[in-house]
Amino acid sequence: MSDTIIAIDGPSGSGKGTISRRVAARLGWRLLDSGALYRLVALGGAARGLDPSDESGHAQVATTLDARFEVNERGGERVLLDGADVTRELRAETTGNMASVVAAMPAVRAALLGRQRAYAEAAGLVADGRDMGTVVFPDAGLKVFLTASADERARRRYNQLKEKGLPANLAGLSQEILERDRRDSARSVAPLRPAADAVVIDSTGCTIEEVVAQVLSLARLRFPVNP
Ligand code: DC
Numbered sequence: 001m002s003d004t005i006i007a008i009d010g011p012s013g014s015g016k017g018t019i020s021r022r023v024a025a026r027l028g029w030r031l032l033d034s035g036a037l038y039r040l041v042a043l044g045g046a047a048r049g050l051d052p053s054d055e056s057g058h059a060q061v062a063t064t065l066d067a068r069f070e071v072n073e074r075g076g077e078r079v080l081l082d083g084a085d086v087t088r089e090l091r092a093e094t095t096g097n098m099a100s101v102v103a104a105m106p107a108v109r110a111a112l113l114g115r116q117r118a119y120a121e122a123a124g125l126v127a128d129g130r131d132m133g134t135v136v137f138p139d140a141g142l143k144v145f146l147t148a149s150a151d152e153r154a155r156r157r158y159n160q161l162k163e164k165g166l167p168a169n170l171a172g173l174s175q176e177i178l179e180r181d182r183r184d185s186a187r188s189v190a191p192l193r194p195a196a197d198a199v200v201i202d203s204t205g206c207t208i209e210e211v212v213a214q215v216l217s218l219a220r221l222r223f224p225v226n227p
Pocket residue numbers: 012034035036038039096097099100103104128129130131132180184
């Protein structure tokens with residue numbers, strides 16, 4: 001099935017989430033939001049009172065993760081963890097930062113690998129993350145590495161959080177984005193980097209639709225699809 005996988009990797013705020021969602025919708029393919037899995041492990045660990053540095057505890061949470069991704073009445077996302085609605089907390093910046101810490105733990109990454117690969121059992125998957133093209137789906141038929149300047153990413157994150165009615169502070173976000181980039185790129189397992197065969201797209205100054213169009217035209221060249 002690997003030939004019908006589009007891997008979209010890149011740093012926080014590069015627009016991967018929105019772009020992956022739109023590309024998947026246009027192709028009628030499934031979506032794997034792998035960052036959400038790391039976010040859920042961090043939330044699950046916190047709910048169980050785990051120490052943030054407890055690797056085996058978080059790996060256990062990852063192995064037994066009871067997560068459901070649903071669509072709410074307005075067509076937006078609803079995410080349930082152990083049956084409880086965690087949609088709002090999931091997207092909070094504090095959760096992203098906690099996720100970046102647990103994502104550096106090899107046992108957590110190993111525990112989530114099979115769950116992520118299971119998304120590709122049926123044909124047609126858009127996989128969004130940091131290591132989709134390098135580790136999880138190394139044979140993906142199309143690999144995109146999406147980036148943008150740190151300033152632009154902080155601005156986008158700020159707007160996204162405000163739109164969701166979540167608290168946001170631009171200077172703080174810039175700082176956190178740089179720190180998260182550093183942690184995600186410097187870790188020893190599955191660091192954030194483009195796969196050797198990835199197409200790098202710098203979306204600084206581009207609209208979401210321009211980037212979506214670019215990915216779809218690459219998809220048209222690689223796959224027998226008609227988006
Ligand atoms: O894309 P995101 O902001 O939801 O991801 C949250 C954190 O999870 C991010 O800081 C790094 C980590 N992550 C990862 O290490 N590997 C992935 N495939 C996806 C996310």
